[in-house]
Amino acid sequence: MAWPNPFYRRTPNTRECWGYTFELTDEHLTPEECEPLKHSYDVLGEQVLDRLNELSPPPKKDLPRGNSRFVDAKDVVGQEVHNDGVPKAEEDALEDKDKADEKGTQNIKDASDEKGTQKMKDAPRDLYVILQDHLDNDELLQRFWKEATTVPAWVDWEQIARGQDVFYRYGAANLTGLAYQSLLGGMGAARVVETLARTGGFSTKVARSRLFETTQHILQCTKSVESIQPGGDGFASTIRVRLLHAAVRNRIFKLAESKPSYYDVQAWGIPINDLDSMGTISTFSATLIWLSLPRQGIYLRQQEIADYVALWRYIAHVIGCPTDRFATAAQAKRMMEALLLYEIRPTETSKIMANNIIKSLEHQPPGYASADFLTASARWLNGNDLCDELGLMRPGIYYWTLMAGQCLFFSLFAYTYRFAPTSWGWDRRHIDMLKKAFYQIIVHTKYGLKGEESRFEFKYVPEYETITEMGEGTGDQGEGKGGIERRNFRTFVLGVGGWGWGVGVGVWIGVGVVRRVWGLF
Template sequence: MACPAGFTFDSTPRKGPNAEMTETLQSGTRLFYHGYDIVWSENHLLASRLESLRRIGDELADNALQVLKIKPGEDAYTILQAYVAQPEHEQESPAPRMLMKQLMAVPEWVDWEQVRRGQQVFWRYYFFISHALLHFSLAGGFSAPKISKVLTSTGYLSGSRTKERVYETSQFVLDIANSLEHLQPGSGAGWKSTIQDLLGTLFSFSNCVWRVMETKMGVHMTRQEREDYLHLWRYVGYLMGVDDIFGATKSPELADACLESIILHSVEPDPESGKLCASLLKSMAATPKLMTKVIRTLGLPDPFKFHLVLAESLLGADFWKANGLPSMSKPYWLLQKLMIWLMMVDLRLVNMLPWWFRARSLMIQKTYYMMVAKNLGKKRTQFELRELPKTLPDIQLASKSLDDLTP
């Protein structure tokens, strides 16, 4: 299994507008923040506790990286394997060997049957989860300054790489959900990041999904499904280097409380994050010139506007307005409702017909792997670090395009 790169270059405190308020909140206090309804509890984390995580990384991996001297574009895991294959007396430091030992170990708490059930949850709700990951987790994630800084600094928002990054992340998620084999020790690699960044990333793939499914799409996972899905991502988090100091991934309730704490601590939507969001959606809506002409000639819905309405439907009107993004016209909202209805039909068939679940899941896997391969040049990505971009042409283009949009 491979996991996407994430680099954090400093640990400078950068808090959301409500971060300081969390220091004095009493249990039972109810907050409304850009559409989030939060009831503060003993499970929530103060901003000061979260801020301390910005100074904690993966010391074991950091020490190994210093010895291995991995360059941008090189496969970290291949270099690590080659290093530890040398006789011990020829190894400069024991750090890489210690890292490999940890990578090969499976934590005692891992329940492989529950991991397998978590994978089944992904395929059961595939269309809802995919919708949530793109139009909620990723589109909304730009409102956390630390996340947007990582993406711009690594070049993932430069030109066509925006769409490429989404397909790389799709490959990552498909690998996780494909089979238990993809999650076995010895098939992954890791990069530097802080624990708060990693926890935020972990929750964007796990409990963010079931929360937005419930509140915005009217789909409710059972408690067992949430526990299984979280267990899958808890193990993935371990492979990514997440040191869950606060035990936030042990139950859905603890995960939800930690997620809400991170939102109050880090998320601050503004017009700049709106430009990043629009750039992402414009890249995902990009079509060949001939297809664009056909769409305009026939008066078909604009793919970019459709992506915008899909994102607004999940992020909410308050969050969308804070991002400085325009709301779309009624026909696009009707299309959004039609899409959700079709997804509901698929879910009903999945729950009623086991053969449909198997056949449709296999078809999705094959189709999406073909799409990923096509967009990544028929090769599996290794998530190498990109160069630092000098300009952000897609962001500029998106901001200009937004000025021309009519609701």
């Protein structure tokens, strides 16, 4: 929670925004410096997406997903379109042709190949695999690959490994911060939510899956040094996300070209621009370090801070994001502060997105947390000012005690493992255990991704009529659930009881000492 500091010495440069107080300096980004970043973006990534779609065109049903240039937006305005954005007349013609082809070839199909063919049709389109398949024969793809795989001089793999350990050392608190502050609190960024709302990917029915997919990416990036190095799972997922960003940007920009009212490029900037990408890296690194964890009672050591920032600076390099503002921990902190000051401006769309996230998570496994507790989590991490602007309800005092119990639970275990002697191996075993447990829960359980790793294909396609609206809750409100709330309540009661016992013992000892001293005179 954003507790006020009565000893903070204010100056003319003191700024306070959303419960966070800092000193604005000449080294912070200014609004004038932010403006060009809203109109610059990963040009090379978009060029590569275009080339991949030329070399391996997406299936008919994915035409607008791979590259919007296959169907220019100005050609579909005024025509009847199907949900995938293809003009009806064009789609009908394609379907007629397909039917004729199927009829003519049906008799010569080998029955033994039918099963394998169907399997190929059902497999998701993987742009990373297509990139690998055509890499040797294309100069543009080679240039992209060389840029992404060239390890910058400032990368220290031992430091990257330590940064990955930081994520799991405070794993539960980090995941809480990512969900309720980085993601939900991030919905206060007015420009960013305009892009997210146009994908439809944050309706109540799919927001939870989107959260799991994002978490899968983070877990792959932190699994091991080999995973984030060129060719590893984390590296591959980062390239897939980079190409997905290019596809979304391309699609929205094309739609806005023919219908400017759909997306205001002048006011909001290019979709998924450099400033947006820097903001994402900041919320996954600096926001956790200086907002999420301290508000849960956890403070990182200076070396841990430097290591964790270095990890995300390297991820920024691979994903095509400017990295200079993350060169040091101090620069990353100033980047976070500038974004808080200039970019967090909640709108009505922000309210819809934030409430949809709560509704998509309430009464869901494994914790089956209530909407009141989820909202208390958001308010504890983001403060009441921002959450009021996001239109979140105000939970009762009981749910605040649950959050206090959760913070006590997280910090107790975090500091226990951190301060245990290295020779005991507690910290290492704790980190290795959480790596396996998190991946199992997020990817392999039936309430996670059901054992299917996301390939970050273009599933949520922007359309003129696609604007995320306020949804209904999707959770099962069965009895006997809400285990996370019971755990937090027990921790709170034990914590208060332990504190009271400690105070009582301290008073008893103090009184005894005073009596002994008094008896000497």
